[in-house]
Amino acid sequence: MIRACCIGWPIHHVRSPLIHGFWLAAYGIEGAYTREPVEPGEAAAFLRSLADRGFAGCNVTIPHKEAAFAAMDEVDPGAVAVGAVNTVWHEGGRLIGMNSDVTGFLLNLDDQVPGWDRETGHAVVLGAGGAARGIVHGLKSRGVETITLANRSFSKAEAIAAGDPRRIRPAAWSALPALLPHADLLVNTTSLGMSGQPPLDLSLDGLKGDAIVSDIVYVPLVTSLLDDARQRGHRTAEGLGMLLHQAVPGFRKWFGVTPEVTPELHAHLAADIQGH
Ligand code: NAP
Numbered sequence: 001m002i003r004a005c006c007i008g009w010p011i012h013h014v015r016s017p018l019i020h021g022f023w024l025a026a027y028g029i030e031g032a033y034t035r036e037p038v039e040p041g042e043a044a045a046f047l048r049s050l051a052d053r054g055f056a057g058c059n060v061t062i063p064h065k066e067a068a069f070a071a072m073d074e075v076d077p078g079a080v081a082v083g084a085v086n087t088v089w090h091e092g093g094r095l096i097g098m099n100s101d102v103t104g105f106l107l108n109l110d111d112q113v114p115g116w117d118r119e120t121g122h123a124v125v126l127g128a129g130g131a132a133r134g135i136v137h138g139l140k141s142r143g144v145e146t147i148t149l150a151n152r153s154f155s156k157a158e159a160i161a162a163g164d165p166r167r168i169r170p171a172a173w174s175a176l177p178a179l180l181p182h183a184d185l186l187v188n189t190t191s192l193g194m195s196g197q198p199p200l201d202l203s204l205d206g207l208k209g210d211a212i213v214s215d216i217v218y219v220p221l222v223t224s225l226l227d228d229a230r231q232r233g234h235r236t237a238e239g240l241g242m243l244l245h246q247a248v249p250g251f252r253k254w255f256g257v258t259p260e261v262t263p264e265l266h267a268h269l270a271a272d273i274q275g276h
Helices: 016-026 043-048 065-071 077-082 100-112 130-141 154-161 173-182 224-231 239-246 248-255 263-274
Strands: 002-008 031-037 057-060 087-091 094-098 122-126 146-151 168-172 185-188 212-215 235-237
Touching: 002 016, 002 043, 002 248, 016 031, 016 248, 016 263, 043 057, 043 065, 057 248, 065 094, 077 094, 077 100, 077 130, 087 248, 100 130, 100 212, 100 235, 100 239, 100 248, 122 130, 122 173, 130 146, 130 154, 146 154, 146 173, 154 168, 168 173, 212 224, 224 235, 239 248, 239 263
Parallel strands: 002 031, 002 057, 122 146, 122 185, 146 168, 185 212, 212 235
Antiparallel strands: 057 087, 087 094
8 A cells, every 4th residue: 555645734724635636546545545633843854754654746735835845855957946855755765855836837838828938939927925936937948039028026026036037027016007918928926816815806907818817716616807808708718727737747756647737637626616
């Protein structure tokens, strides 16, 4: 029996057991994926004892992603870019970590808007938090030439842009109407529009007709940004797909099968999200 888990605090709301449980059943693998509550400050000790506890690896969620990064013996470039790890496994006594949000975001766009990277010279990214850091790294890795980061707190956008001033430009939130006509891809990485959070109050007037719109918020499944974009005829990529794709590398490492993100898996998670 292969075991993996997700650590966090609190942990009851985490949806990854639904994803991994679906795949374990679909591929007939004798395995288990559980939620493990780990208190703040205890993540490094838990991770160092993963093998002793019988786990092949784990996902890491709030508030442990930065502590997990610090506890790793080896990390992938995406994790370095974000300074946070969300997927962990061990090899020969060494802890290895990656940030699968980066690949999840890219693979979801590949799935929902094939060829998006060939037509994206300029991306406008809303937000400058942890998710934005990973997405900026991912966009650069796919050759996006210019990335403008608009954030409520300008200093946070400036801090990310300082890492590559030639390609990343910070912008004030108030500059968005002037920026939208130049965007090939618009990505919301803020928590605005998420259920329980303030709405994302952004007019898409001025956005080019062939621009692509992506929202990484997945509760609700179709945010008002995506709804507005679809009504205007834009191609879109929604946040649930990113969540599903970010689960793939962990499952492959722990259970030895590369799982597929299928419409059935999407429907399984969508039903859970709509039921809450
Ligand atoms: P974070 O580090 O806390 O960053 C939050 C971002 O939202 C910051 O840019 C923040 O701006 C902005 N923001 C929050 N409240 C705002 C407000 N009232 N007005 C304007 N801006 C506001 O969070 P994160 O980890 O990057 O996650 C952001 C969102 O992405 C969350 O909703 C999360 O659920 C979602 N997410 C989805 C996936 C997926 O798989 N689909 C993966 C990761 C994250 P300031 O800098 O000014 O505070």
